[in-house]
Amino acid sequence: MAPTTTASHYSGTAKTLHWLVVALLIAQFIFAWTMPHIGRNTPVSTLIGLHFSFGVVILAVVVVRLVWRLLNGVPPQEPGVPAWQETLSSIVHWLLYVLLLVIPVLGWINADWRGMPVSLFGLFEMPKLIAPRAAGWQFTGDLHGLLSNYLLLALVGLHVVAALYHHFVRHDGVLKRMLPGH
Template identity: 40%
Template sequence: MMLRNSADRWGPVSQLLHWLIVLLILGLGVVGLVMVELPKSPRWFWVYDLHKSFGLTVLALVVVRLLWRWFAGAPKPVAGTPRVQERVATITHVLLYVLTFAVPLSGWIYDSLSGLRPLRWFGQFKVPKLADPSQTLAPVMRDTHEWLFWALIALVAVHAAAAFYHHLFQHDDTLARMLPRRRRAASPDPSPVPEIH
């Protein structure tokens, strides 16, 4: 099995990282919207710690994905794609990488500024603080984290809509090459069956 990306499609490692990050971001978004309504209790701290741990996981996965893309390359644009669409797609991908990196990083900075108890990543090891507590900057970073998240969600929605547009109306491989390759059905044996007399 070819793990690296080819000229016409993303390889299985890139596909796994892509869809895993998508699922984690969507899950983190849902949890993030719910947890702000929870009363402060042991469950509140547990949910927040889980949210932070998964957020740091996304941050690590984005770094891994960027390193893998640098190592494994990227497919060429789908044949026939207009130059303008290529440029828009490139800009969109760069912004997606930037925001996917910036959202969890801003959350980490906010956690540091808030002065809450130290986080243990999934209860395993202590996560260092990136800044000293600040009652002035913490609310600013909290709002920044939230606005970056909504900007990321909006861009993801545009990205997904463009992929489905290409799949449903342009009938090209833009979406298909980020999906696992379907196994071809076994072809029937062309050899003639001997007749029995």
Template identity: 60%
Template sequence: MAISTQGRYTRTAKVLHWLVLVLLVAQYAIGWTMPHIGRNTPVSTLISLHFSIGVVILGLIVVRLIWRIIHGEPEAEAGIPPWQVHSARVIHWLLYLLLLVVPLLGWVNASYRGMPIMLFGLVPVPQLVGVHAAGWGSTGDIHTLVAEFGILPLVGLHVAAALYHYFIRRDRVLQRMLPGV
């Protein structure tokens, strides 16, 4: 079943898409301004906010994925070369995958470091691995690496493609995801 027979995403898919974008912008801004996390770094407000927003992003991606699997995607725009349809699909699935893997790695790393995760200071989130559990020490480096050199270049390609469709091909691909269109 397609998300929409009129070739655009449903309101739910759009709200989730743009909400994740806003949260990701905040998440990178916080990630880059929070104190560097070392051996005995206390969980400051910014670090705690990074954990909380990251867990919320993870939850939203799970909801998005379930929505996507149940509803499928809208029919492709007429006249788009098949390679573009296929490469867009590959990038979308890679984004979904990395948006699951990156927060999970962060969560594992915070657990490994013994840093408590309190969702917005209110709800305790369980630790995923024991403190200094063998084998999990490099999760922090991988988390940062994939967040910066995996997600960001993919988003760059994704946004470039959206702008290419809007300004150069002048088709309605961007409008499929815009509110109210």
């Protein structure tokens, strides 16, 4: 397969990983918003277990995606895109990557802090990152929810509006280079 950097579109692998993360995140927010509220002594119900498992999978896929990107690069910018838009888009892309690493780790730490087992679909248990009720780590639950519900969704909203703006207003190839078949 040709390296991404020489093509005018993202490679099949980059596209697959992008849309896989989108699909996993849609499922993850459905679990997050429908699972029982997590308080002291809440048991790990099916939905909470799915939230933990999907979160760990998202973390793993994002790590693979980042390694892939660092090794293969990205296609050159579309010609004619103003410099400020290029700068803004790379800031948003990097913030999205950072959030998709930080958010699951915070959730995992918070589950450990609450003494809730984090298992991968009941197949095996993930290692503990911190001890239950470890002093100073209580904030991780609130921060996890705030970053997900507000910052991540706001940035994704901006990202999607930008993609649609390129396609429907500027009529350039920015959206198409992330779509299958191009």
